[in-house]
Amino acid sequence: MNNKLLQETRMKRYFIEATRNILRSEGLKGISVRNIAKDAGYSYATLYNYFNDVRDLVFECVKDFQHECEVDISNKVEGKSAGIERLKAISKAYVEYFLEYPGIFELFYIEKMSAYGNSKESARLIYHFLDRICQPDWDFYAQKMKLNSDFIERLKDQLRFTLTGMLLFYLNRSSPDNYAEFIQVLEQQLNYIWE
Amino acid sequence: MNNKLLQETRMKRYFIEATRNILRSEGLKGISVRNIAKDAGYSYATLYNYFNDVRDLVFECVKDFQHECEVDISNKVEGKSAGIERLKAISKAYVEYFLEYPGIFELFYIEKMSAYGNSKESARLIYHFLDRICQPDWDFYAQKMKLNSDFIERLKDQLRFTLTGMLLFYLNRSSPDNYAEFIQVLEQQLNYIWE
DNA sequence: CAAATATAATTAACACTGTTCACAGCTCAA
DNA sequence: TTGAGCTGTGAACAGTGTTAATTATATTTG
Numbered sequence: 453m454n455n456k457l458l459q460e461t462r463m464k465r466y467f468i469e470a471t472r473n474i475l476r477s478e479g480l481k482g483i484s485v486r487n488i489a490k491d492a493g494y495s496y497a498t499l500y501n502y503f504n505d506v507r508d509l510v511f512e513c514v515k516d517f518q519h520e521c522e523v524d525i526s527n528k529v530e531g532k533s534a535g536i537e538r539l540k541a542i543s544k545a546y547v548e549y550f551l552e553y554p555g556i557f558e559l560f561y562i563e564k565m566s567a568y569g570n571s572k573e574s575a576r577l578i579y580h581f582l583d584r585i586c587q588p589d590w591d592f593y594a595q596k597m598k599l600n601s602d603f604i605e606r607l608k609d610q611l612r613f614t615l616t617g618m619l620l621f622y623l624n625r626s627s628p629d630n631y632a633e634f635i636q637v638l639e640q641q642l643n644y645i646w647e
Numbered sequence: 648m649n650n651k652l653l654q655e656t657r658m659k660r661y662f663i664e665a666t667r668n669i670l671r672s673e674g675l676k677g678i679s680v681r682n683i684a685k686d687a688g689y690s691y692a693t694l695y696n697y698f699n700d701v702r703d704l705v706f707e708c709v710k711d712f713q714h715e716c717e718v719d720i721s722n723k724v725e726g727k728s729a730g731i732e733r734l735k736a737i738s739k740a741y742v743e744y745f746l747e748y749p750g751i752f753e754l755f756y757i758e759k760m761s762a763y764g765n766s767k768e769s770a771r772l773i774y775h776f777l778d779r780i781c782q783p784d785w786d787f788y789a790q791k792m793k794l795n796s797d798f799i800e801r802l803k804d805q806l807r808f809t810l811t812g813m814l815l816f817y818l819n820r821s822s823p824d825n826y827a828e829f830i831q832v833l834e835q836q837l838n839y840i841w842e
Numbered sequence: 843c844a845a846a847t848a849t850a851a852t853t854a855a856c857a858c859t860g861t862t863c864a865c866a867g868c869t870c871a872a
Numbered sequence: 873t874t875g876a877g878c879t880g881t882g883a884a885c886a887g888t889g890t891t892a893a894t895t896a897t898a899t900t901t902g
Contacts, residue, residue: 484888496889497853498850500890505889506890562815575822609835613811616812617808620811625773626770627770627771644805680860690882691881692881693881696879701861845900850895851894852893852894858889859889860887861884861886861887864883866880868880870877872875
């Protein structure tokens with residue numbers, strides 16, 4: 453009985469790994485059922501024995517990529533002091549990650565999720581992803597500046613919306629025109645959030 | 648020679664109108680070449696005599712919808728006094744428009760644009776759409792509060808990113824959970840922008 | 843060990859998608 | 873009236889996600 457579960461999770465793993473590789477290299481445009489299955493070494497129909505549809509499979513990758521992104525950010529902000537300095541560094545590292553992997557930005561924020569299943573949970577995970585990474589520093593900042601939690605929540609919201617909005621415009625609408633301008637606007641926005 | 652141009656723009660109009668109707672009612676998911684052509688009363692192949700591809704056609708609708716949105720906002724903010732009050736009212740009306748027509752939000756901010764043609768121009772149009780509607784009130788606000796233009800530009804950016812980011816999360820990731828919460832967060836963000 | 847059964851993987855098929863191309867029908871100048 | 877060019881068209885192609893029927897494999901039973 454346990455073997456069965458083991459085998460099933462292994463099979464799922466093969467498909468998920470194939471999907472992850474495609475997403476990382478080609479983004480969502482490279483995803484197709486036949487593509488994934490070929491990379492996983494199985495027929496395209498086999499995929500449907502383990503996943504309801506291709507979107508469910510794609511969204512199984514979210515958790516993995518979040519972990520990867522978190523590790524990436526941790527490495528980049530190493531050595532920064534707690535509070536504002538690290539909050540800014542995290543924000544920049546977060547933006548840089550999605551600039552490097554635009555396909556993963558698409559997956560996190562743009563791609564439509566399937567109606568049922570674990571979509572609600574995935575959505576919450578994505579919504580509060582940045583909050584979780586920043587939590588220790590928000591706490592530090594709140595204590596130091598003696599700010600109440602409502603104010604901090606508002607700042608968290610502001611940061612989340614600003615970074616996601618900026619990335620959406622830059623990646624999908626090429627605005628601002630170039631990277632330098634983008635970074636300049638980003639700096640302005642970040643500086644203002646923490647006065 | 649002029650007849651030719653007239654006929655061509657008329658034909659384009661038929662296809663654009665069909666596309667607009669589908670976008671308004673069903674959103675991007677309802678768009679297909681054969682669908683559009685059927686509604687326009689022509690064969691799907693005819694479409695390619697007037698547009699490079701279906702995305703070019705879809706993006707021809709942007710200007711029309713921007714005008715529609717602008718009129719919608721104008722009606723809603725009628726009677727509001729210039730400055731902060733009207734800026735807030737415009738922001739809310741802007742959000743409400745896209746809540747009513749999520750397909751048009753998709754078209755404006757999410758759908759990939761074709762590589763060439765008038766895509767750069769379209770992108771700029773979309774990026775500064777909200778700025779244009781708000782311009783008179785930003786001017787009024789700047790003069791009244793004696794704020795320099797750099798500061799105002801930062802506020803414009805903040806408003807644009809915040810509203811778009813919020814809509815992206817709410818429409819695509821169902822976060823916040825419900826409309827009441829969404830509006831509450833929106834109010835908080837708007838109130839803070841203008842102190 | 844062999845046969846029957848259950849399970850897993852596959853191929854074939856369906857209904858779509860966007861796009862291209864050869865061709866029919868029409869308009870208009872020579 | 874003839875011929876050239878323009879316009880609209882269906883067939884066809886290569887792709888998509890998904891499902892059902894069928895084959896191959898693994899497991900259980902006699």
